[in-house]
Amino acid sequence: MENEQRIGFTLNGERVRARVAARQHLGDLLRLEFGLTGVHLGCEHGVCGACTIRVDGRAVRACLMLAVQADGAAVETIEGLTESGEIADLQDAFHRRNALQCGYCTPGMLVTAAELLAETPRPSREAIREAVGGNYCRCTGYHAIVDAIAATAETRIAATAEARVAASVEPAEAGR
Numbered sequence: 001m002e003n004e005q006r007i008g009f010t011l012n013g014e015r016v017r018a019r020v021a022a023r024q025h026l027g028d029l030l031r032l033e034f035g036l037t038g039v040h041l042g043c044e045h046g047v048c049g050a051c052t053i054r055v056d057g058r059a060v061r062a063c064l065m066l067a068v069q070a071d072g073a074a075v076e077t078i079e080g081l082t083e084s085g086e087i088a089d090l091q092d093a094f095h096r097r098n099a100l101q102c103g104y105c106t107p108g109m110l111v112t113a114a115e116l117l118a119e120t121p122r123p124s125r126e127a128i129r130e131a132v133g134g135n136y137c138r139c140t141g142y143h144a145i146v147d148a149i150a151a152t153a154e155t156r157i158a159a160t161a162e163a164r165v166a167a168s169v170e171p172a173e174a175g176r
């Protein structure tokens with residue numbers, strides 16, 4: 001392969017190596033070499049958001065990043081996030097609220113939503129719309145997506161509050 005380079009990076013928690021062409025983008029590498037077809041490619045110009053993955057903890061367009069730039073990075077795709085269970089509640093909310101139809105936008109949408117909720121635990125509906133505005137969905141009209149993300153935020157906040165109450169009751173009980 002012309003202008004081929006060797007790279008090594010962490011992919012969904014495992015160390016991997018690859019030989020990549022200098023001009024290959026990360027989305028193609030993940031799909032073609034590693035079979036991670038949850039990395040959807042739409043526009044390949046950074047516009048539609050279908051290819052959104054996580055690199056070093058941040059949501060990134062896989063089509064805008066060269067594969068060689070992943071050298072040494074921690075890359076997570078929807079496959080890894082699904083396997084770890086990290087976004088299981090978000091995925092469940094998308095399912096229950098019909099926030100997907102064809103599903104083409106969904107992996108990228110989930111990565112974007114996960115980042116939003118990590119940074120803003122209770123985003124307004126406007127903030128959710130703003131955050132997912134860079135992820136194109138041709139099917140749902142976005143309403144159900146906003147519902148699913150807002151519902152996940154509320155569920156997480158309620159669970160955190162319950163855990164706090166339980167933690168404050170336990171020491172009191174232990175003192176009896």
Ligand code: FES
Nearest residue numbers: 042043044049063
């Ligand atoms: S395929 Fe990457 S943003 Fe559209």
Ligand code: FES
Nearest residue numbers: 101102137138139
């Ligand atoms: S569910 Fe079809 S593009 Fe969003």
